[in-house]
Amino acid sequence: MNSNTSASGNKSVLLGLFKLMRPKQWVKNGFVFAPLMFTGLFLDIIAVSQTLIAFALFSLAASATYVVNDLKDIEEDRKHPTKSKKRPLASGQVTPAQAKKLLVGLYGLLIVGFFIQPLVMGVIVSYLLLNVAYSYYLKHQPVLDIFTIAIGFVLRVYAGAVAISVPLSSWMFVTTLCLALYLAAIKRRQELVQTTQEGREVLQKYTVSLVDRYAEMAATGALLFYSLFVMNARPEMVITIPFVLFGLFRYWYVSEALGEGESPTDALLSDKQLLITVVGWIAVSLWALWPAGGM
Template structure:
């Protein structure tokens, strides 16, 4: 069979490249905007522009990590019952050479932007190195793999703070860490319960009961630390605590009854109550902090 028989139509290749950078997963980069909200600077055009630039650059960086991951996992994805059809590289929709070229282009964008916002790009650089280590080494190490995923979310918050040149409360960092550990533990739980250790080797070191306890501990920590952060630094946000509690409950409900959770973004966009909770939380934060933002 010659190469022309296996040629992929250009439009399908473009669609595959779009899927390769996983735009739906960019919702995770919303953590970059947290300092903008909690610093009360969301009405300042300069601060908002800086935060949105940091968000966009983190989207570039996270897309680069997805490409590295997919390039390294082509063989495993081709054996996976679902990923063999969903992942562009595994399905043959995108050739490895095209993916590598796109990866170089994304790295070039970040390198160019270092001259504009070096502090933000430096944090993204740490994120890239961490995820390369995760792709080739750390994802095979039990417990470390979960913490590596969680640290990526903490770096998102830190990048947002660097973009605004504002300090970030230690409470915010530990809250983000706990919330991310919760999401990562639930992801591992769903992978384990749905695919066993066939999805990834490290799952052989876990049990559903163990990751359930990890998730429960992390969810409790996220709620406690968020409440302490609100009470100590932003008492006007106390109205958001019930929304956070409901969101944790609802997410766990989606995981248990709808087999969600393997992808937090899929769970978010597939459940209207969970999505509405996030929207209400953002609105409540804006309403509570609005007077202070006006004064700034």
């Protein structure tokens, strides 16, 4: 009986540690693949393998930042209606000591990454440092907190460019920044609407109308710069603009009307139309950029 209880407890801890890494959030690291797609190198086996490694390393780094953030925010998360039940540390499924051991293991794997992709790891170190600053200071500073989240997405795209040794397009940089600012603004909006302001200090310095204006400006910028990019640099991809426009509209609907948006990943995976839009954009982009076709 005791052995069964012990085995059950160990299984619960392992599951909690796995949840602590938030593997579902690795979807965000898909931004690493953007340079591979837009340069047309997605048929190059070496480029694909290098990008996959960069994706794996960034996923480890993202998991490490989640662990650091959850350790820092245990008390704050316990006040959150959802996080208090779903976050392993806040719910008590995992102890801080166990989380710290996991963190050491993740950092150990990232050190190995320096021997595989040293230049990409340079970008990842910047990402890790940025997120430490975010967890301990920047997340409490209005506007800076939103930009910090957005820069994390830009660094993902930059890591993808470094992995295949291509320069990061200025168009891709500004489009990614605007799109990420849009997602971050919507995230803050939903936190304002769905949680008490005591749960996150910075929320006391925002209003829904202010964050809505941030989101509108960022969404407009993302659509404008993406459209200019494809019309000037990749005219064969003009057909993808409606996908981007619909995606922005649909995401806002899912956030405001359906109450999602606090987590972009959850919003994407929970809404079929949004998921189909993303998959459709990827499929049409690959078709347009296929060497035998559009290039």
